[in-house]
Amino acid sequence: MPRKLTPADLERYKALLLHLRMELSGDISDLENDAFVTDGERAPVDSPADVGSDSFAQEFSLELLARDEATLNDVVEALDRIRAGTYGLCEECGEPIPRPRLSAVPHARNCIDCQRRLEEAS
Numbered sequence: 001m002p003r004k005l006t007p008a009d010l011e012r013y014k015a016l017l018l019h020l021r022m023e024l025s026g027d028i029s030d031l032e033n034d035a036f037v038t039d040g041e042r043a044p045v046d047s048p049a050d051v052g053s054d055s056f057a058q059e060f061s062l063e064l065l066a067r068d069e070a071t072l073n074d075v076v077e078a079l080d081r082i083r084a085g086t087y088g089l090c091e092e093c094g095e096p097i098p099r100p101r102l103s104a105v106p107h108a109r110n111c112i113d114c115q116r117r118l119e120e121a122s
Ligand SMILES: [Zn+2]
Pocket: 090, 091, 092, 093, 094, 095, 110, 111, 112, 113, 114, 115
């Protein structure tokens, strides 16, 4: 059974989360610029093959964008939980989430067991 997080642990995860939030919000504005650039601003396209790869790149950016926004949302909620004093507890079973998992995924909501169960259920 993992020990509860110490204030020093919380500070460390908070720093990780703040860094992630900065990185993700930076990425999102970059991706938005890529995905929503107007045709007029693009270099002229010569061959039909280029048109195809171009719209593929645009779709790909939009997909990344959706995933980043979901992650960013998780990060923001994790920061809220640090403030509320519930950070590091599994939302499903209420047990502390093991530190190695929080170090890998500081915005994790669930312990690995519950996460696995949720993924199987969906
Ligand atoms: Zn759990």
